[in-house]
Amino acid sequence: MSSWWRDAVVYQVYVRSFADSNGDGIGDLTGIRERLPHLVDLGVDAVWLTPFFPSPMADGGYDVADYCGVDPMFGTLTDFDALLARAHELGLRVLVDVVPNHTSDEHPWFAEALDAGPGSPARDRYLFRDGRGEHGELPPNDWESIFGGPAWSRIDDGQWYLHLFDPQQPDLNWRNSQVRADFRKVLAFWLDRGVDGFRIDVAHGMIKHPDLPDTGRDGQISLLGRGELPYFDQDEVHEIYRDWRQLFDSYQGARIGVAEAWASTSERLARYVRADELHQAFNFALLEAPWSAAEFRKVVAESLATTAEVGATTTWVLGNHDVQRPVTRYGGGELGSRRARAAALLSFALPGSVYVYQGEELGLPEVVDLPEEARQDPIWKRSGGEELGRDGCRVPIPWSGDQPPFGFSAGESWLPAPAGWAALTAEVQARSEGSVLRTYRDALALRREDPALGDGELEWVDAPEDVLIFRRGSDFLCATNFGTAPVALDLPGRILCRSDAETTWDGVLPGATAVWLGKIHEESAQ
Template sequence: MSWWREAVVYQIYVRSFADGDGDGVGDLAGVRRRLPHLVDLGVDAIWLTPFYPSPMADGGYDVSDYCDVDPLFGELADFDALLEQAHAAGLRVLADIVPNHTSDAHPWFAEALAAAPGEVARDRYLFRDGRGASGELPPNDWESVFGGPAWTRLPDGQWYLHLFSPEQPDLNWRNPQVRAEFQKVLEFWLDRGVDGFRIDVAHGMIKHPDLPDTGLDEQISLLGKGDLPYFDQDEVHEIYRDWRRLLDSYSGGRIGVAEAWASTSERLARYVRPDELHQAFNFALLEAPWSAAEFGSVVAESLATTAQVGATTTWVLGNHDVRRPVTRYGGGEIGHARARAAALLSFALPGSVYVYQGEELGLPEVLDLPDEARQDPIWHRSGGADLGRDGCRVPMPWSGGEPPYGFSAGPGWLPAPREWAGMTVAAQSGSAGSVLSTYREALALRREHPALGDGELSWLPAPEGVLAFSREPGFTCATNFGDAPVSLDLPGELLARSDGAGEWTGELPPSTTVWLGA
């Protein structure tokens, strides 16, 4: 069995996980110190968000050097020590690679700015002349994911493309030098021992060669729902076939994981064909509203389409770019109950699971951050109209009754709410019915039970508002998406409940998932 087909992967947003040097920003030393928490949680691998040298215009997703560690996070020796300690603890390590764009502080972009229009140095990026009588209009109508136009004009009159912030110029992946350079970058980290890569904006590296207008407003609303000339172009798969050959040349099951948005599940499945990547994030479950019909449809379609290419599905409820599940599902008690139920449901599905740090504590989105504390470029580029992603990036609460709850010796880079005192790792570790205890128990069962992990499921008849399925041998999962309790006649003894209760009478409360075993 290939390990990734049923792995539980824990996403670490390095800036917000644990601070080892007291400067208020998470770092690699902090991750090392907190590895026992991940072992106790029961995950199989960790995914580290970018820790490379960066001006931090977008939290490290603007890379100026792909083969080093930013001093904010430590140095290469800290990464090597983390890798060694994680492997010794039985944890695999995935690094986050950012190939769609560099930082504007990258040496390549400095060379491009120093070059004249049409010179070779500019061909590594996407420079174009503007439209209008004197080139004063952008080359096309493409919009930045972060808001506003996707083009910035230089003093010499040319424009450069940035699908994200102006500090993140897009690379030209039709340039052989770009492809060769990233081959070397992957080799650098593979040689150090990483177990694979999460590939940022994996759907965006190839743009339509004609750079045509879309004719659309609010283009980002079509991400994952419609066709855009700068996302999910067929030619991108040539890159991943090259990368797959490289990954397969290393021993130990090194993998590639695509952060890919596609208009259909069939197009998403193309990223995980046998000669391409090993996994692709399945955002469909994350985007599904709280509904038995919606969740059931996503699960059925996802399993069917990935099976066509011999791959497994990943189940993702949150990450560093979206609102936390507790808040997304309604907030308060109802949001907490639904988030716990959705997590237990996802752990029971065939395939691999991703857990974003803090989900195991039931953390909500922090919506009332002070304006002066916010750092997300979405917040700034929208003039404050869009709160951005800082609310799901507030540092992890570890212990104590006051912020920053053991995250750092000093204040964290984002302030944690005072309401989190009872939600720390320390506070929940001693509570049998806590979210953390439920996660630990469920993930331990997932590892031990022969029916869980990779494989298949069979849907069971269930009342309206309830999803129920069985997995062989001897496992049943049921989730009540409704607002009232339902009576279920299901076989087996209680294995786990998302609400932390310790008995099963046949009545399933609302917003609750139950596991039963023969």
């Protein structure tokens, strides 16, 4: 069986912001299908689509009202089938984003639970509990919502229901056998249509501690990925993934599951990708690492060691629809841009699989100055405007032209693009030597051609402070300068690619720059 995922380059499409085919200002499935050649030219292997299911859009579609349909905002099931067929024609695999931890409060299951009353089988699909206090007026425990505030809401009959995210996203009870059986049918629905796999939202959160104990602390979100919480990464969650793996393996074509999972240690994270569970888990450690050679090396070494223990490869992620874009995170402006390009080149050379969030290949920065009236993220709303939320990394892709929305739509885009993005459009960058887009294309083409890259081993090479150097195979070196000053390096080989788009190698590596060198032994023998 093919193990294509072990070194795949996967491109994340935020459906609402990728391409609009009908001029309503919102990206859709037909728009994605029409833009697939961009992804082929970029050199990716697969496309991950964020949720496009029917939804009230309280959380950008991560509040699902029907797991087996398409929201009219994005098109129809026929449009999805056409997108999937075209992607497969072009050699691209397609991953669908599933959201099993919670539904929308408009899902029929939740409506039935509200009507059925306390103690009913329908209500047991979710996590309803009586409150504390003399009249049940206090929440059942001290759990906090990821979006701020308590994780419990009270309904008219006095019971409370759990929502680790927005109140419009009630958590399912995954200890309920009917929930498990029904969700297996959901997965089979999409597998039968031909999808190549699933990105699993909040994969660490589906099982809660049976006693629902207090945490005894405020600011619980700060423990995500760093400490233990009674509603995340419970051991029993792995039963679910062993069952799902059997389902995936029953289909032809190497269908996969990718966990969005947070765990307190890299060892616990590796449990999600044991041989009989999921195929990949997002490794957010590189995304979270500060710009430092020592920190990057520590993350890479630890990640590779722990996934190797379970026979899996790791994933490398620098951005997604939930975090600030790398250009801005690494300092913004020209410095942030140089660092983001260097980090990308470094990540493409590492063993394992790479995930690219739409717009990274254009070097897009975070849009931090969106008008208040344009912002839609529930984090912005629930924090009373104190936290900007995630809208800034979700501004639609600039394709062409010199005026917003830059070819994304014939109408006004749902989030406004900055006028300065005229210089960053895909059209401009495709014909501009040395652009971020051209650098990505060149690097990914080399990655696909060189058998030393992708899956395999890594060997560290001694390097000066602020510089990381590693070898892949016998004829490939990647060197990255995390400092600000140029560093002279006595490295053999001919230049393959540089993050600053220079085409020569004189042994001096500028600050915030990565270089790929090849044919090391051939060069050394001369």
